[in-house]
Amino acid sequence: MALVTAPEFPEIPVSRLPEDAVLLDVREDDEWAAGHAPDAVHIPMTTLAERLDEVPDGDPVYVICRSGGRSARVTSYLNGNGWDAVNVEGGMSMWERLGKPLVSETADPPQVI
Template sequence: MEDVSDQEITVSELPAERVLLDVRENDEWVAGHAPDAVHVPMSELTGRLADVPEGAPLYVICRSGGRSERVTQYLDANGWEAVNVAGGMSVWAGLGLPLVAESGTTPEVI
């Protein structure tokens, strides 16, 4: 398998079969997220490493790509094979990809 450590891909390059880790904060997740994502906020990551899903590679997403880049670096340094999703959920929504909300309202990226 190709070494994807330190790699970054765009939302449009995400494979259909993937493990997606959303590291945005709780209010952002509740407002709207990818239907198949797993949520572990960046602020809780070090205390919730057991909740980080298995996947090689593991695709990490946030709102625009900054937080996910830092989480990707951390995960790569600690034994995961993580890839940053550049542009994040802002690009996801802009492409019209599916969103779900936990709040019962129209999903949006905040």
């Protein structure tokens, strides 16, 4: 039997996000431009360390990426540095699958890439 350990960070599935969730999207610029949640704040994971003053106020801040890997790392980092952060399990891929609203920064229809 395999040993199962709990994650080192809190998680919530997209389907259980509160309506008023403060979302931090940590995907790259091209991913964000293609499609994102309407009220999310965008800080790519690769620039987070130098942009910590831009992390939105939230209790907690819900961190999202495409599938949950990058956001899990950012959630762990933020929690280790004084924030109350929760990873969004399934990420924007699940967001799109569930038919949640998307907006785009391009003229194309919004999509998760």
